Amino acid sequence: MSTRRDPEATRAAILEAAEEAFLQKGVADASTSLIARRAGVTKSLIHHHFGSKEKLWQEVKRRRFEQYAAGQQQMLDTSEADEGLLRRSMKLYFQFLQQNPEMIRLMAWMYLEADTECGDIDSQLLHSGVDKIRQSQEQGIFRQDVDPRYMLMVFLMLSQQWFQSRAHLCRDLGIDQDDATIDRDFFEVMEKIFFEGVLPR
Amino acid sequence: MSTRRDPEATRAAILEAAEEAFLQKGVADASTSLIARRAGVTKSLIHHHFGSKEKLWQEVKRRRFEQYAAGQQQMLDTSEADEGLLRRSMKLYFQFLQQNPEMIRLMAWMYLEADTECGDIDSQLLHSGVDKIRQSQEQGIFRQDVDPRYMLMVFLMLSQQWFQSRAHLCRDLGIDQDDATIDRDFFEVMEKIFFEGVLPR
DNA sequence: TTGTTAACTGGCCGACCGGTCAATTCTAGA
DNA sequence: TCTAGAATTGACCGGTCGGCCAGTTAACAA
Secondary structure, eight states, rough: OOOOHHHHHHHHHHHHHHHHHHHHOOTTTOOOOHHHHHHOOOHHHHHHHHHHHHHHHHHHHHHHHHHHHHHHHHHHHOOSHHHHHHHHHHHHHHHHHHHHHHHHHHHHHHHHTTTTTHHHHHHHHHHHHHHHHHHHHHHSSSSSSOHHHHHHHHHHHHHHHHHHHHHHHHHTTTOOOOOOTHHHHHHHHHHHHHHSSOOOO | OOOOHHHHHHHHHHHHEEEEEEHHTTTSSSSSHHHHHHHSOOOOHHHHHHSSHHHHHHHHHHHHHHHHHHHHHHHHHHHHHHHHHHHHHHHHHHHHHHHHEEEEEEHHHHTTTTOOOTTTHHHHHHHHHHHHHHHHHHHHOSSSSSSSSHHHHHHHHHHHHHHHHHHHOOOHHHHOOOOHHHHHHHHHHHHHHHOOOOOSS
Protein backbone atom coordinates (compact mmCIF):
# COMPACT_ATOMS: atom_id res chain seq x y z
CA MET A 1 0.00 0.00 0.00
CA SER A 2 1.42 3.29 -1.06
CA THR A 3 0.73 6.25 1.20
CA ARG A 4 0.04 8.89 -1.42
CA ARG A 5 -0.04 12.54 -0.50
CA ASP A 6 -2.72 15.08 -1.18
CA PRO A 7 -2.03 18.41 0.51
CA GLU A 8 -5.29 19.96 -0.75
CA ALA A 9 -7.32 17.14 0.72
CA THR A 10 -5.37 17.48 3.95
CA ARG A 11 -6.10 21.20 4.13
CA ALA A 12 -9.75 20.53 3.45
CA ALA A 13 -9.95 17.83 6.12
CA ILE A 14 -8.34 20.11 8.69
CA LEU A 15 -10.64 22.99 7.78
CA GLU A 16 -13.72 20.82 8.04
CA ALA A 17 -12.73 19.37 11.40
CA ALA A 18 -11.72 22.82 12.64
CA GLU A 19 -14.99 24.43 11.63
CA GLU A 20 -16.98 21.78 13.41
CA ALA A 21 -14.88 21.95 16.55
CA PHE A 22 -14.58 25.75 16.68
CA LEU A 23 -18.26 26.44 16.13
CA GLN A 24 -19.35 23.70 18.49
CA LYS A 25 -16.98 24.24 21.41
CA GLY A 26 -15.52 27.65 20.79
CA VAL A 27 -11.98 28.56 19.84
CA ALA A 28 -10.60 28.42 23.38
CA ASP A 29 -12.16 25.05 24.16
CA ALA A 30 -11.37 23.32 20.89
CA SER A 31 -7.82 22.00 20.99
CA THR A 32 -5.60 21.56 17.99
CA SER A 33 -5.04 17.96 19.10
CA LEU A 34 -8.76 17.25 18.82
CA ILE A 35 -8.99 18.90 15.42
CA ALA A 36 -6.00 16.93 14.20
CA ARG A 37 -7.49 13.69 15.48
CA ARG A 38 -10.84 14.32 13.81
CA ALA A 39 -9.12 15.28 10.58
CA GLY A 40 -6.98 12.15 10.66
CA VAL A 41 -3.70 14.04 10.60
CA THR A 42 -0.98 15.00 13.05
CA LYS A 43 -1.09 18.19 15.04
CA SER A 44 2.09 19.40 13.37
CA LEU A 45 0.37 19.42 10.01
CA ILE A 46 -2.03 22.05 11.24
CA HIS A 47 0.84 24.37 11.98
CA HIS A 48 2.51 23.44 8.74
CA HIS A 49 -0.52 24.37 6.64
CA PHE A 50 -2.03 27.21 8.65
CA GLY A 51 0.71 28.57 10.88
CA SER A 52 -1.21 28.74 14.12
CA LYS A 53 -4.52 27.95 15.76
CA GLU A 54 -5.58 31.57 15.45
CA LYS A 55 -4.82 31.70 11.72
CA LEU A 56 -6.77 28.48 11.25
CA TRP A 57 -9.76 30.09 12.93
CA GLN A 58 -9.42 33.15 10.71
CA GLU A 59 -9.43 30.90 7.66
CA VAL A 60 -12.52 29.01 8.86
CA LYS A 61 -14.38 32.29 9.27
CA ARG A 62 -13.21 33.73 5.99
CA ARG A 63 -14.29 30.66 4.05
CA ARG A 64 -17.73 30.46 5.62
CA PHE A 65 -18.37 34.13 5.07
CA GLU A 66 -17.23 34.04 1.49
CA GLN A 67 -19.57 31.25 0.46
CA TYR A 68 -22.38 32.90 2.38
CA ALA A 69 -21.86 36.19 0.58
CA ALA A 70 -21.65 34.50 -2.81
CA GLY A 71 -25.04 32.85 -2.38
CA GLN A 72 -26.73 35.98 -1.10
CA GLN A 73 -25.30 38.18 -3.83
CA GLN A 74 -26.55 35.79 -6.47
CA MET A 75 -30.01 35.97 -4.98
CA LEU A 76 -29.99 39.74 -5.03
CA ASP A 77 -28.69 40.03 -8.58
CA THR A 78 -31.47 37.91 -10.03
CA SER A 79 -34.34 39.97 -8.64
CA GLU A 80 -36.33 43.06 -9.45
CA ALA A 81 -36.93 45.86 -6.96
CA ASP A 82 -40.50 45.55 -5.80
CA GLU A 83 -42.42 44.48 -2.73
CA GLY A 84 -42.20 40.90 -3.87
CA LEU A 85 -38.41 41.11 -3.91
CA LEU A 86 -38.19 42.03 -0.28
CA ARG A 87 -40.68 39.31 0.60
CA ARG A 88 -38.67 36.77 -1.36
CA SER A 89 -35.35 38.01 0.01
CA MET A 90 -36.74 37.78 3.49
CA LYS A 91 -37.84 34.21 2.93
CA LEU A 92 -34.58 33.24 1.28
CA TYR A 93 -32.47 34.74 4.04
CA PHE A 94 -34.64 33.04 6.62
CA GLN A 95 -34.36 29.71 4.85
CA PHE A 96 -30.64 30.13 4.44
CA LEU A 97 -30.16 30.55 8.18
CA GLN A 98 -32.55 27.69 8.80
CA GLN A 99 -30.43 25.40 6.68
CA ASN A 100 -27.08 26.77 7.87
CA PRO A 101 -27.26 26.99 11.64
CA GLU A 102 -23.47 27.15 11.79
CA MET A 103 -23.75 30.66 10.38
CA ILE A 104 -25.69 31.74 13.44
CA ARG A 105 -23.05 30.34 15.75
CA LEU A 106 -20.29 31.90 13.68
CA MET A 107 -21.85 35.34 13.92
CA ALA A 108 -22.37 34.94 17.65
CA TRP A 109 -18.70 34.07 18.10
CA MET A 110 -17.65 37.01 15.99
CA TYR A 111 -19.75 39.34 18.10
CA LEU A 112 -18.26 38.04 21.34
CA GLU A 113 -14.73 38.27 19.97
CA ALA A 114 -15.40 41.75 18.64
CA ASP A 115 -14.17 40.41 15.33
CA THR A 116 -13.83 43.04 12.64
CA GLU A 117 -12.70 40.73 9.85
CA CYS A 118 -14.87 39.61 6.98
CA GLY A 119 -16.70 42.90 7.14
CA ASP A 120 -15.85 44.14 3.69
CA ILE A 121 -17.10 40.86 2.26
CA ASP A 122 -20.73 41.50 3.07
CA SER A 123 -20.49 45.26 3.00
CA GLN A 124 -21.23 45.24 -0.70
CA LEU A 125 -24.01 42.78 -0.04
CA LEU A 126 -25.68 45.12 2.40
CA HIS A 127 -25.38 48.09 0.11
CA SER A 128 -27.07 46.12 -2.65
CA GLY A 129 -29.95 45.40 -0.32
CA VAL A 130 -30.23 49.01 0.75
CA ASP A 131 -30.31 50.15 -2.87
CA LYS A 132 -33.17 47.77 -3.67
CA ILE A 133 -35.17 49.10 -0.73
CA ARG A 134 -34.44 52.68 -1.66
CA GLN A 135 -35.70 52.03 -5.18
CA SER A 136 -38.88 50.55 -3.76
CA GLN A 137 -39.33 53.62 -1.61
CA GLU A 138 -38.95 55.93 -4.58
CA GLN A 139 -41.61 53.95 -6.40
CA GLY A 140 -43.95 54.43 -3.45
CA ILE A 141 -44.04 50.75 -2.63
CA PHE A 142 -42.56 51.35 0.83
CA ARG A 143 -43.07 54.22 3.21
CA GLN A 144 -40.42 56.87 2.72
CA ASP A 145 -40.08 58.17 6.27
CA VAL A 146 -37.72 55.47 7.43
CA ASP A 147 -34.03 55.07 6.68
CA PRO A 148 -33.67 52.14 4.24
CA ARG A 149 -30.53 51.04 6.02
CA TYR A 150 -32.35 50.54 9.28
CA MET A 151 -35.24 48.96 7.42
CA LEU A 152 -32.87 46.34 6.05
CA MET A 153 -31.36 45.77 9.47
CA VAL A 154 -34.75 45.07 11.00
CA PHE A 155 -35.46 42.18 8.72
CA LEU A 156 -31.95 40.75 8.91
CA MET A 157 -31.92 40.96 12.69
CA LEU A 158 -35.32 39.33 13.08
CA SER A 159 -34.26 36.24 11.16
CA GLN A 160 -30.94 35.94 12.89
CA GLN A 161 -32.21 36.43 16.40
CA TRP A 162 -35.05 33.99 15.86
CA PHE A 163 -32.66 31.12 15.32
CA GLN A 164 -30.48 32.29 18.17
CA SER A 165 -33.11 32.58 20.88
CA ARG A 166 -35.71 30.20 19.46
CA ALA A 167 -34.83 27.42 21.89
CA HIS A 168 -34.94 29.58 25.00
CA LEU A 169 -38.02 31.55 24.16
CA CYS A 170 -40.08 28.60 22.97
CA ARG A 171 -39.24 26.58 26.04
CA ASP A 172 -40.08 29.44 28.38
CA LEU A 173 -43.31 30.17 26.52
CA GLY A 174 -44.38 26.55 26.33
CA ILE A 175 -44.16 26.24 22.56
CA ASP A 176 -43.29 22.75 21.36
CA GLN A 177 -39.84 23.01 19.84
CA ASP A 178 -39.97 19.63 18.18
CA ASP A 179 -42.84 20.85 16.08
CA ALA A 180 -41.32 21.48 12.69
CA THR A 181 -43.88 24.18 11.95
CA ILE A 182 -42.65 26.75 14.48
CA ASP A 183 -40.17 28.18 12.03
CA ARG A 184 -42.92 28.66 9.48
CA ASP A 185 -45.31 30.01 12.11
CA PHE A 186 -42.81 32.56 13.31
CA PHE A 187 -41.90 33.59 9.80
CA GLU A 188 -45.53 34.33 9.01
CA VAL A 189 -45.84 36.55 12.07
CA MET A 190 -42.56 38.25 11.35
CA GLU A 191 -43.61 38.90 7.77
CA LYS A 192 -47.01 40.24 8.81
CA ILE A 193 -45.59 42.59 11.40
CA PHE A 194 -42.74 43.76 9.21
CA PHE A 195 -44.98 44.66 6.31
CA GLU A 196 -48.17 45.69 8.04
CA GLY A 197 -47.27 46.34 11.70
CA VAL A 198 -49.14 45.26 14.77
CA LEU A 199 -51.84 47.92 14.65
CA PRO A 200 -55.13 46.98 12.95
CA ARG A 201 -55.61 48.34 9.44
CA MET B 1 -2.45 47.10 60.30
CA SER B 2 -4.84 44.34 61.09
CA THR B 3 -5.83 42.07 58.21
CA ARG B 4 -9.51 41.81 59.00
CA ARG B 5 -11.66 39.26 57.21
CA ASP B 6 -14.87 39.87 55.36
CA PRO B 7 -16.10 36.72 53.60
CA GLU B 8 -19.07 38.52 52.07
CA ALA B 9 -16.83 41.15 50.54
CA THR B 10 -14.52 38.41 49.30
CA ARG B 11 -17.41 36.59 47.64
CA ALA B 12 -18.55 39.83 46.07
CA ALA B 13 -15.07 40.63 44.78
CA ILE B 14 -14.73 37.18 43.25
CA LEU B 15 -18.17 37.39 41.63
CA GLU B 16 -17.44 40.80 40.18
CA ALA B 17 -14.09 39.74 38.75
CA ALA B 18 -15.58 36.50 37.47
CA GLU B 19 -18.46 38.23 35.72
CA GLU B 20 -16.11 40.60 33.97
CA ALA B 21 -13.72 37.85 32.93
CA PHE B 22 -16.37 35.32 31.90
CA LEU B 23 -18.39 37.76 29.83
CA GLN B 24 -15.33 39.28 28.25
CA LYS B 25 -13.31 36.18 27.39
CA GLY B 26 -15.75 33.31 27.76
CA VAL B 27 -15.76 30.59 30.39
CA ALA B 28 -13.16 28.42 28.69
CA ASP B 29 -10.73 31.26 28.14
CA ALA B 30 -11.09 32.94 31.52
CA SER B 31 -8.84 31.19 34.02
CA THR B 32 -9.50 30.97 37.73
CA SER B 33 -6.01 32.35 38.29
CA LEU B 34 -6.88 35.50 36.39
CA ILE B 35 -10.15 35.91 38.25
CA ALA B 36 -8.40 35.45 41.57
CA ARG B 37 -5.75 37.98 40.67
CA ARG B 38 -8.31 40.57 39.61
CA ALA B 39 -10.32 39.97 42.75
CA GLY B 40 -7.24 40.32 44.91
CA VAL B 41 -7.54 36.87 46.44
CA THR B 42 -5.92 33.48 46.05
CA LYS B 43 -7.20 30.89 43.63
CA SER B 44 -7.99 28.52 46.47
CA LEU B 45 -10.51 30.97 47.86
CA ILE B 46 -12.60 30.63 44.71
CA HIS B 47 -12.92 26.92 45.28
CA HIS B 48 -13.55 27.47 48.97
CA HIS B 49 -16.44 29.83 48.35
CA PHE B 50 -17.90 28.45 45.12
CA GLY B 51 -16.69 24.87 44.79
CA SER B 52 -15.57 24.95 41.19
CA LYS B 53 -15.15 27.17 38.18
CA GLU B 54 -18.38 25.85 36.70
CA LYS B 55 -20.38 26.59 39.84
CA LEU B 56 -18.93 30.08 39.90
CA TRP B 57 -20.16 30.62 36.35
CA GLN B 58 -23.60 29.32 37.32
CA GLU B 59 -23.71 31.79 40.17
CA VAL B 60 -22.66 34.68 37.94
CA LYS B 61 -25.48 33.88 35.52
CA ARG B 62 -28.06 33.33 38.22
CA ARG B 63 -27.31 36.65 39.88
CA ARG B 64 -27.41 38.67 36.66
CA PHE B 65 -30.62 37.04 35.54
CA GLU B 66 -32.29 37.52 38.88
CA GLN B 67 -31.70 41.24 39.04
CA TYR B 68 -32.72 41.56 35.41
CA ALA B 69 -36.01 39.77 36.02
CA ALA B 70 -36.73 41.79 39.13
CA GLY B 71 -36.47 45.07 37.26
CA GLN B 72 -38.52 43.91 34.30
CA GLN B 73 -41.27 42.43 36.46
CA GLN B 74 -41.58 45.65 38.38
CA MET B 75 -42.00 47.52 35.14
CA LEU B 76 -44.74 45.19 33.97
CA ASP B 77 -46.64 45.25 37.24
CA THR B 78 -46.95 49.02 37.28
CA SER B 79 -48.56 49.34 33.88
CA GLU B 80 -51.95 49.11 32.23
CA ALA B 81 -52.64 47.01 29.15
CA ASP B 82 -52.90 49.38 26.23
CA GLU B 83 -50.90 50.43 23.21
CA GLY B 84 -48.97 52.84 25.36
CA LEU B 85 -47.87 50.00 27.61
CA LEU B 86 -46.25 48.08 24.80
CA ARG B 87 -44.61 51.25 23.56
CA ARG B 88 -43.28 51.98 27.04
CA SER B 89 -42.22 48.37 27.62
CA MET B 90 -40.41 48.37 24.32
CA LYS B 91 -38.57 51.55 25.23
CA LEU B 92 -37.75 50.31 28.72
CA TYR B 93 -36.46 46.98 27.49
CA PHE B 94 -34.41 48.75 24.85
CA GLN B 95 -32.98 51.16 27.38
CA PHE B 96 -32.26 48.35 29.79
CA LEU B 97 -30.14 46.54 27.22
CA GLN B 98 -28.53 49.82 26.26
CA GLN B 99 -27.43 50.38 29.84
CA ASN B 100 -26.56 46.73 30.52
CA PRO B 101 -24.50 45.53 27.59
CA GLU B 102 -23.22 42.63 29.72
CA MET B 103 -26.70 41.14 29.45
CA ILE B 104 -26.28 40.86 25.69
CA ARG B 105 -22.98 39.08 26.06
CA LEU B 106 -24.41 36.82 28.75
CA MET B 107 -27.26 35.73 26.51
CA ALA B 108 -24.90 35.17 23.61
CA TRP B 109 -22.68 32.93 25.72
CA MET B 110 -25.67 31.02 26.97
CA TYR B 111 -26.82 30.42 23.41
CA LEU B 112 -23.43 29.10 22.36
CA GLU B 113 -23.21 26.86 25.40
CA ALA B 114 -26.77 25.65 24.87
CA ASP B 115 -27.36 26.70 28.43
CA THR B 116 -30.80 25.85 29.73
CA GLU B 117 -30.44 27.30 33.22
CA CYS B 118 -32.14 30.43 34.45
CA GLY B 119 -35.08 29.76 32.16
CA ASP B 120 -37.75 29.51 34.80
CA ILE B 121 -36.68 32.90 36.12
CA ASP B 122 -37.88 34.83 33.12
CA SER B 123 -40.55 32.36 32.09
CA GLN B 124 -43.02 34.09 34.35
CA LEU B 125 -41.82 37.39 32.98
CA LEU B 126 -42.58 36.34 29.42
CA HIS B 127 -46.01 35.04 30.31
CA SER B 128 -46.85 38.36 31.95
CA GLY B 129 -45.91 40.12 28.74
CA VAL B 130 -47.95 37.75 26.62
CA ASP B 131 -50.99 38.30 28.83
CA LYS B 132 -50.73 42.04 28.45
CA ILE B 133 -50.58 41.74 24.68
CA ARG B 134 -53.50 39.30 24.64
CA GLN B 135 -55.57 41.77 26.64
CA SER B 136 -54.72 44.49 24.18
CA GLN B 137 -55.79 42.23 21.34
CA GLU B 138 -59.13 41.51 22.99
CA GLN B 139 -59.69 45.24 23.33
CA GLY B 140 -59.04 45.66 19.64
CA ILE B 141 -55.93 47.71 20.17
CA PHE B 142 -53.79 45.17 18.34
CA ARG B 143 -54.57 42.99 15.37
CA GLN B 144 -55.89 39.62 16.46
CA ASP B 145 -54.57 37.41 13.67
CA VAL B 146 -51.10 36.99 15.14
CA ASP B 147 -50.03 34.83 18.05
CA PRO B 148 -49.26 37.17 20.98
CA ARG B 149 -46.32 34.99 21.95
CA TYR B 150 -44.62 35.55 18.63
CA MET B 151 -45.60 39.20 18.75
CA LEU B 152 -43.73 39.55 22.02
CA MET B 153 -40.74 37.70 20.63
CA VAL B 154 -40.46 40.07 17.69
CA PHE B 155 -39.99 43.10 19.86
CA LEU B 156 -37.66 41.38 22.31
CA MET B 157 -35.53 39.99 19.52
CA LEU B 158 -35.27 43.30 17.70
CA SER B 159 -33.85 45.05 20.74
CA GLN B 160 -31.46 42.28 21.58
CA GLN B 161 -30.13 41.78 18.09
CA TRP B 162 -29.66 45.49 17.58
CA PHE B 163 -27.10 45.69 20.35
CA GLN B 164 -25.49 42.48 19.20
CA SER B 165 -24.96 43.36 15.56
CA ARG B 166 -24.98 47.14 15.79
CA ALA B 167 -21.22 47.41 15.48
CA HIS B 168 -20.91 45.16 12.44
CA LEU B 169 -23.89 46.46 10.54
CA CYS B 170 -23.19 50.13 11.15
CA ARG B 171 -19.59 49.77 10.08
CA ASP B 172 -20.51 47.87 6.94
CA LEU B 173 -23.25 50.35 6.08
CA GLY B 174 -21.11 53.39 6.79
CA ILE B 175 -23.11 54.66 9.74
CA ASP B 176 -21.02 56.55 12.28
CA GLN B 177 -20.96 54.38 15.37
CA ASP B 178 -19.58 57.07 17.61
CA ASP B 179 -22.68 59.09 17.00
CA ALA B 180 -24.69 58.70 20.19
CA THR B 181 -27.94 59.13 18.30
CA ILE B 182 -27.85 55.86 16.37
CA ASP B 183 -29.52 53.96 19.19
CA ARG B 184 -32.36 56.47 19.22
CA ASP B 185 -32.54 56.54 15.43
CA PHE B 186 -32.81 52.79 15.21
CA PHE B 187 -35.35 52.64 17.99
CA GLU B 188 -37.59 55.05 16.14
CA VAL B 189 -37.46 52.93 13.00
CA MET B 190 -38.01 49.76 14.94
CA GLU B 191 -40.99 51.28 16.71
CA LYS B 192 -42.47 52.58 13.47
CA ILE B 193 -42.13 49.28 11.68
CA PHE B 194 -43.32 47.22 14.61
CA PHE B 195 -46.48 49.22 15.06
CA GLU B 196 -47.26 50.32 11.53
CA GLY B 197 -45.21 48.09 9.22
CA VAL B 198 -43.20 49.10 6.20
CA LEU B 199 -46.12 49.46 3.79
CA PRO B 200 -47.58 52.94 3.32
CA ARG B 201 -50.87 53.57 5.14
C1' DT C 1 18.63 9.62 -12.06
C1' DT C 2 19.29 13.04 -8.96
C1' DG C 3 18.52 16.95 -6.00
C1' DT C 4 15.36 20.18 -4.04
C1' DT C 5 11.37 21.17 -1.86
C1' DA C 6 7.13 20.52 0.37
C1' DA C 7 4.38 17.17 3.03
C1' DC C 8 4.41 14.75 6.99
C1' DT C 9 5.75 12.33 11.57
C1' DG C 10 6.71 11.71 16.49
C1' DG C 11 8.64 13.45 20.30
C1' DC C 12 9.42 17.10 23.14
C1' DC C 13 9.06 21.78 25.50
C1' DG C 14 7.64 25.35 28.84
C1' DA C 15 3.45 27.36 30.31
C1' DC C 16 -0.68 27.18 32.28
C1' DC C 17 -4.88 24.83 33.42
C1' DG C 18 -8.47 23.43 37.38
C1' DG C 19 -8.22 21.46 41.55
C1' DT C 20 -6.30 19.57 46.15
C1' DC C 21 -4.16 19.75 50.53
C1' DA C 22 -1.90 20.70 54.79
C1' DA C 23 -0.93 24.48 57.52
C1' DT C 24 -2.01 29.09 59.40
C1' DT C 25 -4.83 32.90 60.88
C1' DC C 26 -8.85 35.02 62.24
C1' DT C 27 -13.48 35.12 64.46
C1' DA C 28 -17.60 34.11 66.77
C1' DG C 29 -20.04 31.63 70.27
C1' DA C 30 -19.79 28.74 74.52
C1' DT D 1 -10.87 32.72 78.02
C1' DC D 2 -11.04 28.80 75.32
C1' DT D 3 -12.15 26.38 71.25
C1' DA D 4 -14.36 24.75 67.06
C1' DG D 5 -14.66 25.95 62.64
C1' DA D 6 -14.55 29.17 58.86
C1' DA D 7 -11.39 32.09 56.04
C1' DT D 8 -7.17 32.22 53.85
C1' DT D 9 -2.61 31.01 52.15
C1' DG D 10 1.03 29.00 49.18
C1' DA D 11 2.94 24.97 47.56
C1' DC D 12 1.90 21.36 44.73
C1' DC D 13 -0.46 17.79 41.57
C1' DG D 14 -1.47 15.42 37.07
C1' DG D 15 -2.93 16.76 32.80
C1' DT D 16 -3.35 19.42 28.60
C1' DC D 17 -2.36 23.23 26.01
C1' DG D 18 -0.12 25.52 21.57
C1' DG D 19 3.92 25.35 19.36
C1' DC D 20 8.62 23.81 17.88
C1' DC D 21 12.11 20.92 15.80
C1' DA D 22 14.87 17.31 13.88
C1' DG D 23 14.24 13.77 10.91
C1' DT D 24 11.75 11.00 7.25
C1' DT D 25 9.22 10.43 3.03
C1' DA D 26 6.87 11.43 -1.20
C1' DA D 27 6.49 14.50 -5.38
C1' DC D 28 8.50 16.75 -9.11
C1' DA D 29 11.49 19.45 -12.07
C1' DA D 30 15.98 19.45 -14.11
